[in-house]
Amino acid sequence: MLHTPTLFVGIDVAKKDFFVCVLDDQRQVLHSSALPMEREGFDKLLTLLSIYPKESLVVGLESTGGYHHHLFRFLTSQSFRTFVLNPLQTRTFSRLSLRKTKTDSIDAHHIALFLLSQYHSLEKPFRHPCPELRSLTRYREKVVTLIAMVKNLLEDAIFDCFPEILEYTTGYPKSLLSLLLAFPGATAIQKASESSLEAFFPPNKRGRKSRLSITKIKELASSSIASPDSAEENVLQNIISQLFFLQEHLEKLDAHIQSLALQAFPTEIQILTSVPGIGLVGAATFLAEIGSISRFENYKKLIAYAGLDPAIYQSGQSSTTGHISRRGNRHLRRILFLLARSVRRFVPAFGEYFNLKFAQSRVAKKANLCVAHKLLRLLYAMLSHQTTFDPFRLTSFPQEVNL
Known part of the structure; x- marks a missing residue:
């Protein structure tokens, strides 16, 4: 059983160092320091955190283009509750402060404050079944x-x-x-x-x-x-x-990816590759990005995770829908665009849907985006229900996908 945390550790990560701020549940700063992004810094962080009960701690660090990976793996290997936070969320939260000064130590403090106020609404830390893939x-x-x-x-x-x-x-x-x-x-x-x-x-x-x-x-x-x-x-x-x-390197890499995917996701690979136009590497890439379909309560959350949800602007009585938010996983979004382009060539229903949307917008990218959106809903349903592709279940397509 997880204890409710009373200590919140915000970490602002850079390439060569990282800043740490520890807050208690009364927002009092218990510690603030900068540490080098190397083994010495990791060991000092472990020593610092070891003076507190581990069950009372929760750690948050921003996703920073790969710089956070080593520190995240270190903290999780030491069994600390650790969250990788969306920089957009923490940045929006920090703007609520009246102080406009921005330094790395202040950023670490804001991350700790964000954890304190948003902890109960954060998604539980997810352990990827095959991070190598x-x-x-x-x-x-x-x-x-x-x-x-x-x-x-x-x-x-x-x-x-x-x-x-x-x-x-x-x-x-x-x-x-x-x-x-x-x-x-x-x-x-x-x-x-x-x-x-x-x-x-x-x-x-x-x-x-x-x-x-x-x-x-x-x-x-x-x-x-x-x-x-x-x-x-x-x-x-x-x-x-x-x-x-x-090209030779890519062939060897594809063989390695296929082997790993079949070991880690045998059932899911069989389900996804049953869709005409989705190959083993494409299915492996999709699964590598989502990790597990059980992470998402419904298809809308998966769509938001991919950044395919529309941005909505409201003011007074007016409400408009803009372009896709692009705030999700760009790697997942990319493979979905590629899969959509392939599937629409092999599945008539998707091809017809593309033609319909292209006739409306006259922009191929927008039409393919609509196909990607619809395809993602289909893949979510197939993986959730553990069913392979059946073209006869697309009878009401393109309005809805029934499974």
């Missing part, structure tokens, strides 16, 4: 972003060395990139023998005729406007090598 899926997001950046560089590099070839390809197939890695540019291809180029043009197994043949690429190279430049050719080779490395 969440770390990997968020890292994957960064790798995908890097690949997109490298592809943008690649297009510029190809334009510098062999611009004509861009009109005959989409998506940069591996065979073409391997060719350009070996023969970086129009000049190198023009000098190469046809026999040396044959290895890069394997027969098409699907029977489709490629727009690029050896004859065609030699013809393009001979009439290219690109001038020989060894520096630009070297840049092209380096960019292609980077892309190959990242």
Whole structure:
């Protein structure tokens, strides 16, 4: 049984240090100090907190772009009741103070005051069933972003060395990139023998005729406007090598993510992947962000957690609904947008709903947002009821999702 706390510890976290403020239930400051963000600082914090009964303590620290992770894990490993607080909530609370001075020590004091006044309304601390999976899926997001950046560089590099070839390809197939890695540019291809180029043009197994043949690429190279430049050719080779490395790394990362997800969420993965358009990695990313569907009393709380709830403005007799709040989990919001874009291609009801919303707004992003909102409600119902996807249960769609 949890005891009602009488001591409230606010911690303001920065990259190199953190500030601690301890309040009692009468709002009296019992301690305030700055500690280094290193083992020495953690040990001093433990010594400081050890003088108080552990059951009387509650600790709060803001979510600060990753800086808080090590301290949070340390505190939870020592069995302290610890909350990661939304900075927007604590910032709004601190604005109620008449004093406009802002320092790290004052921020720690405001966090402690926030805990004191809002403790009973805070969501209970959640222990993620597989934090390793969440770390990997968020890292994957960064790798995908890097690949997109490298592809943008690649297009510029190809334009510098062999611009004509861009009109005959989409998506940069591996065979073409391997060719350009070996023969970086129009000049190198023009000098190469046809026999040396044959290895890069394997027969098409699907029977489709490629727009690029050896004859065609030699013809393009001979009439290219690109001038020989060894520096630009070297840049092209380096960019292609980077892309190959990242793509291979992504494949290994996906395999690791899939293995972890199947171990941690076997039933949930089976449920989510029953929806056409949702693959194993997408399902794993979604589950890594929500942790457990039991955290959310209803679909509205899950929608708010994703930041897909609309911002509402009221004044007097007027009330308007604006854009989505974007105050929730941005990683969850991102994967939902991607899943919505995929699912609408495979599930007719979602495709029709997208077309309906696009006809109303004429903005594809807004229409896809509506699909993401509807999809999240469906996924919540499926996970809550432990049922796989059944297209016949979408009979009243798009108005409501019935399960």
